[in-house]
Amino acid sequence: MKKNIPLAIVIILGFIFVGWTFIPAKWMQDDFYTAFLEFTKTMSPFAVFLGIYSLVSMHYNRIRRKVPKWGYSYVTLTGLVVTATLGFVYGTQAGTPVQWIFRNFMMPISATMFSLLAFYMATAAYKSFRARSIEATVLLVAAIIIMLGQVPLGMAISRSWPINILDISQWIMDVPNLASKRGILLGVGLGSVATSLKILLGIERTYLGGGD
Amino acid sequence: MNFIKNLQGLDRRYVFVFIAVAIIMPLIFPFNSLTYTTTPVENLYQLIDSYSPYVRADDLNGDGIISEEEAIAFKQDRAIFMDFFHDASTMPELFPMEVAVMRHCIYRRVPFFTFTIMEVAAPIIEEAISVVTDEIQKTGRVIERGKDYINIGYKPPALYLPILLGMGDDIAAAVETDTDGNRIENLPMYRDTAIRNYTQMNLVYETSGSDQGLSWMIYARSRFGVNVGVGLTAVMAADQYPYLQSGQCVGMTAGLKGAAEYENLVDMFAMNNLTFSKGQLDNPTEAMMANLDITSDTVPTKFKMARLGMNAQSVAHILIIVFIILGNIGYFLEKKKQNKNL
Numbered sequence: 001m002k003k004n005i006p007l008a009i010v011i012i013l014g015f016i017f018v019g020w021t022f023i024p025a026k027w028m029q030d031d032f033y034t035a036f037l038e039f040t041k042t043m044s045p046f047a048v049f050l051g052i053y054s055l056v057s058m059h060y061n062r063i064r065r066k067v068p069k070w071g072y073s074y075v076t077l078t079g080l081v082v083t084a085t086l087g088f089v090y091g092t093q094a095g096t097p098v099q100w101i102f103r104n105f106m107m108p109i110s111a112t113m114f115s116l117l118a119f120y121m122a123t124a125a126y127k128s129f130r131a132r133s134i135e136a137t138v139l140l141v142a143a144i145i146i147m148l149g150q151v152p153l154g155m156a157i158s159r160s161w162p163i164n165i166l167d168i169s170q171w172i173m174d175v176p177n178l179a180s181k182r183g184i185l186l187g188v189g190l191g192s193v194a195t196s197l198k199i200l201l202g203i204e205r206t207y208l209g210g211g212d
Numbered sequence: 213m214n215f216i217k218n219l220q221g222l223d224r225r226y227v228f229v230f231i232a233v234a235i236i237m238p239l240i241f242p243f244n245s246l247t248y249t250t251t252p253v254e255n256l257y258q259l260i261d262s263y264s265p266y267v268r269a270d271d272l273n274g275d276g277i278i279s280e281e282e283a284i285a286f287k288q289d290r291a292i293f294m295d296f297f298h299d300a301s302t303m304p305e306l307f308p309m310e311v312a313v314m315r316h317c318i319y320r321r322v323p324f325f326t327f328t329i330m331e332v333a334a335p336i337i338e339e340a341i342s343v344v345t346d347e348i349q350k351t352g353r354v355i356e357r358g359k360d361y362i363n364i365g366y367k368p369p370a371l372y373l374p375i376l377l378g379m380g381d382d383i384a385a386a387v388e389t390d391t392d393g394n395r396i397e398n399l400p401m402y403r404d405t406a407i408r409n410y411t412q413m414n415l416v417y418e419t420s421g422s423d424q425g426l427s428w429m430i431y432a433r434s435r436f437g438v439n440v441g442v443g444l445t446a447v448m449a450a451d452q453y454p455y456l457q458s459g460q461c462v463g464m465t466a467g468l469k470g471a472a473e474y475e476n477l478v479d480m481f482a483m484n485n486l487t488f489s490k491g492q493l494d495n496p497t498e499a500m501m502a503n504l505d506i507t508s509d510t511v512p513t514k515f516k517m518a519r520l521g522m523n524a525q526s527v528a529h530i531l532i533i534v535f536i537i538l539g540n541i542g543y544f545l546e547k548k549k550q551n552k553n554l
Contacts, residue, residue, distance in 0.1 A: 037374045044370035092334055092365075093392070094342040102300070102335035110300035118528065122231045123224045126535035130543045140540075144533050150446070150469055152245035153526035166248060178453045185454060 003208050010207075014200045055080065142176075145169050219542030227535065234531045238523035242507050245523060249493065252456055253473040256441045256463025257481075258488050259415055260313065263290035264320035267487055283321050289406040291323040291413045293379075295428070296333040297420035302445050303336065306419045308518035309443045309471035310336075312478050313417060314344045315515060318355060319482045323401050325383070325413065327364040327375075334366040334391070343514050358390065358399035365391025376427065380410050380436040410438040415462070419443035423451050429460045443470065468525055471518035479503035479511055 020033050059073035086097040093099065131137040148154030149169020158165035198204035261267060266278045269286035273279070294313065298306055317324045326337045341363065345355040357363065364387050367375060378386030384396035396402050407413055416438055418425040425442035432438045439462045442452055446467025455461035465474050480500040481488050496504070506516045513520070 037378075040370050040374055044368035047370065048368070092338070094338045099335055099338055103339065106332070106335070107300045107303060111304055114301035115304070118235070119228050119231055122528070122532050122535065123227045125532050126222070126227055126539050127224075129536045129539065131540055132543075140536070144536065147529045147533055150467075151526035151529045152247055152522060153530055155246065155248060157530075170250070173450065173453060174457070177450050178457060181451060182454045 003205070006208055007202055007205065011200060011202055014196075018200070052080075142172055146172060217542070217546075219538050220546065221542075222535075222538075230531060230535075231528060234527045235524045238527050239520060242520050242523060244504075244506055245519075245526060247469075247472050247476045247504075247519060247522065249473040249477060250470075252464040252466070253470055253477070254463075254488065254490075254493075256417070256465060257316070257474060257477045259439060259441070259462055260292060260316055260322060260417075261320060261482070261488055263292065263322045263415070266320055266485065287404075287406060288321075288323055288401075289412050291325065291401075291405075291407045292317065292415040292417055293325045293327065293413050295416060295418040295420075295424075296326065296328040296337055297330060297418060297422065297424045298336070299330065299332040300336065302421040304521065305445045305468050305471070306421070306443055307336065307340065308468070308521070309465045309474055310340045310419055311343055311515065312471060312474040312518070313443070313465075314340055314361075315348075316474075316478045316482050318344055318348055318360065319478070321360075323405070323407065324361050325364055326361065327387070328366055329369045329372045331366050337363060337365065347512055347514070356400075357392075358394065359401055362396065362399055362401050363391045364396075372427070373431065376431050377435070379413070380432065380438075382409055383407070383413065410436040413438075415439045415441060417441045417443065421445040421448060423448065425452070425461065426455075429455060433460055441465075468518050468521045472522045475516060475518050476504060479515075483511075 016033075016036060019028055023029075056077065059077050062070050062073040083098060083101060086101070090096040090098065125143075129136075129140055129143070131140050145165060146169050148158060148165050155166055195204060199207070265283040265286035265288065268290070269278045269282050271278055272282050272285075292313075294310070296310065314324065316322070326341070328334055328337060341361070348355055355361075367387065375386045384402055387396060389395055390399065401407065405412075410432065416428045416432060418428055418440065419442070421444070425440060425444075428438070428440045433440050440460065441463040442461055443465040444452060444467070446469070449464065449466035449470075452461055452464055452466075456464055465471055477488065477493075480486075480493065480496060480503065483503055484497075484499050486492070492500070502508070502510050506519045
């Protein structure tokens with residue numbers, strides 16, 4: 001029962017969507033599907049409650065058990081309560097406290113985390129980008145050309161060269177990159193169709209948990 | 213031997229310091245560098261510009277120029293839809309392009325909708341709108357929410373597909389309310405114009421650090437024929453090339469470079485009330501050149517963030533290339549030495 005009901009829901013709803021995609025009749029496109037969408041709208045607020053419950057319960061337990069770095073859970077819960085309260089009271093438009101929190105906390109914190117990538121990428125490129133084989137050399141040369149072609153300074157440096165670095169950089173993106181990407185996409189697409197069919201027909205059940 | 217070892221094994225802290233200096237110095241001391249515009253950015257710019265009343269309105273007094281009065285009198289029948297799908301971490305790359313596109317729309321009087329299914333992107337929309345409108349309102353022009361643009365704001369992810377598909381019939385029915393709770397059908401941008409669905413709102417511009425733009429191509433483009441343009445972080449750009457070549461994606465701003473290119477086009481053409489021309493792009497007038505000078509105060513800093521950032525990116529790229537070359541010199545010298553010892 002624990003598995004059959006979710007399985008039935010997935011199969012029925014999956015076929016409804018297939019029907020909506022392939023049956024152009026009005027009863028499917030408008031009448032049935034529009035009514036079906038109302039369920040979707042109703043369900044989404046429950047997902048929010050579930051998310052909040054999950055977050056609070058996890059961090060409450062971390063604090064209660066005093067697990068390592070449990071102090072950070074206070075920060076998370078305080079952030080949740082303060083931001084949500086201010087949002088409910090003042091709204092989220094420009095000039096409100098939520099916008100101030102976003103501009104002065106979220107923006108710098110998130111941007112700092114992401115910008116650390118530049119430093120790690122630079123050291124990784126320096127430490128591991130070696131022309132050890134023909135394949136590695138091709139990758140290395142392509143990477144250098146793309147990096148030069150992406151920035152004005154690279155263009156300026158290559159101006160005195162007999163060939164335009166932007167043209168080569170664009171060719172690498174338009175031809176070898178595109179060919180390989182398309183190949184990968186076709187593979188992924190066919191794989192997705194196969195997996196979707198297996199889910200719709202109830203063959204693939206790992207998403208229910210506990211393997212087959 | 214020590215020299216060879218040092219070439220290959222420079223402490224990562226030194227690399228960090230070099231990179232930090234390479235990024236910080238160009239931001240403190242900006243310089244002008246040439247920004248070459250690429251076809252995907254030009255295509256996006258031209259498509260948005262083609263929706264402008266300055267291009268579409270009738271030249272009532274027959275002077276060959278669409279005046280502001282003529283543009284205002286024109287009953288708008290085109291709009292663009294901006295979908296923000298990213299958080300603050302990718303803002304340094306994506307925010308300048310969002311600001312540039314919004315600025316283009318406002319100066320050329322192209323109505324736009326803003327929308328997100330990421331609650332963390334809702335403040336980004338507000339931020340972008342305030343950055344653009346605050347500056348333009350200094351010139352005396354009043355930008356009205358609901359009239360010049362509609363901020364739909366955050367909608368739960370579960371409604372993404374219903375909204376995406378529902379807008380093919382009627383925007384007001386699909387999203388119902390804007391971020392302030394006003395009903396879409398009561399807002400002047402909907403009520404007083406012919407904008408109803410994808411037929412009029414014929415461009416979706418989606419900014420993200422992922423391949424989320426695909427949803428618009430798969431569902432909205434294939435079903436309703438809407439044009440889809442994307443703004444992406446540089447690392448995700450390569451993934452979109454197949455769609456650019458097939459025409460499923462009409463234009464793309466990729467990374468800080470794409471944003472810098474778009475900023476350039478806005479400053480050259482939109483700010484001078486001109487339509488895009490390849491000839492003028494290659495031979496800009498003095499007024500255009502003045503707007504391209506990022507060391508002067510002609511253009512406010514917030515509208516040249518991408519071009520300022522490109523200077524830092526330029527120096528950082530060159531430095532990384534130098535590091536890679538140094539590492540390889542060390543590698544080959546060591547290999548040569550090992551071969552000699554055998």
